Amino acid sequence: MSWTDERVETLKKMWGEGQSASQIAKELGGVTRNAVIGKVHRLGLSNRAGSGGATAKAAPKEKPAAAAKPAPKPTPKAKPAPVPAVKEEPELDENGIPISAARRAIIPAGQPLPPQPSANEISPEALAKVNEVEKTAKKISLMELTEKTCKWPVGDPATEDFWFCGLAVKQGKPYCEAHVGVAFQPMSSRRDRRR
DNA sequence: CCCTGATTCGC
DNA sequence: GCGAATCAGG
Numbered sequence: 001m002s003w004t005d006e007r008v009e010t011l012k013k014m015w016g017e018g019q020s021a022s023q024i025a026k027e028l029g030g031v032t033r034n035a036v037i038g039k040v041h042r043l044g045l046s047n048r049a050g051s052g053g054a055t056a057k058a059a060p061k062e063k064p065a066a067a068a069k070p071a072p073k074p075t076p077k078a079k080p081a082p083v084p085a086v087k088e089e090p091e092l093d094e095n096g097i098p099i100s101a102a103r104r105a106i107i108p109a110g111q112p113l114p115p116q117p118s119a120n121e122i123s124p125e126a127l128a129k130v131n132e133v134e135k136t137a138k139k140i141s142l143m144e145l146t147e148k149t150c151k152w153p154v155g156d157p158a159t160e161d162f163w164f165c166g167l168a169v170k171q172g173k174p175y176c177e178a179h180v181g182v183a184f185q186p187m188s189s190r191r192d193r194r195r
Numbered sequence: 196c197c198c199t200g201a202t203t204c205g206c
Numbered sequence: 207g208c209g210a211a212t213c214a215g216g
Contacts, residue, residue: 003208020199035209037200042207046201148199148216168216171198202213 001030003039015040018147133178138166150176152183 001007007028014024021040022033040046134154140163145151150165151174167176175183 022199032209033200034211038202038209039207041201197216199216200214203211205210206208 001028008039008043011036011039012043012045015045127182130178130182133165133167133176136167137163139163140166150174150179152176152179 003011010028011024014027015021015036019027020033021036025031025033025036028036137154138149139154140149142164144166145164148169150167150169152165153162154165155162165176165179167178169175170177170180173180173183
């Protein structure tokens with residue numbers, strides 16, 4: 001399979017939508033996630049939303065002792081201020097493609113908020129886990145929610161004693177592992193390996 | 196162990 | 207340019 005115009009287009013679209021490389025690869029077919037990532041890099045669209053602190057860390061390790069590479073590792077860090085102010089950069093693509101970096105507004109202001117586990121019939125095990133998690137939760141605010149933070153609300157939104165879990169989400173889920181467990185019970189354990 | 200993206204390097 | 211292998215992190 002080669003990177004036809006169409007396939008590249010799909011790649012760009014999905015990547016822009018925040019789809020994972022593996023998902024894109026699966027969609028396109030005939031390529032692996034590595035191929036997708038490689039292409040993404042070659043296209044020059046590495047980072048998605050320039051929000052501070054996604055998964056964009058690189059630690060160049062010199063494993064092969066072939067040639068010495070004086071390649072400097074500029075680690076761009078723009079966070080000297082203790083004030084966690086979110087910067088909104090327009091950020092246009094050099095190719096003229098306006099990156100609609102408004103992916104961060106994932107909060108579907110509506111209903112998708114999960115019900116609080118009150119006296120439901122959830123695995124006592126899962127409940128215990130959630131209880132545990134809520135003690136170690138990051139307790140982030142609404143504005144701090146990202147695609148990668150658990151969006152499980154805790155407490156009463158009408159009071160100050162309200163926050164979101166904020167831990168790292170499981171996979172494509174909106175919640176962390178623990179909360180995923182209590183969020184949706186009924187789910188045929190999908191087991192599909194595609195590789 | 197599952198996943199994610201990042202980088203390297205032979206092709 | 208391509209992507210498997212590898213690496214690094216959650």
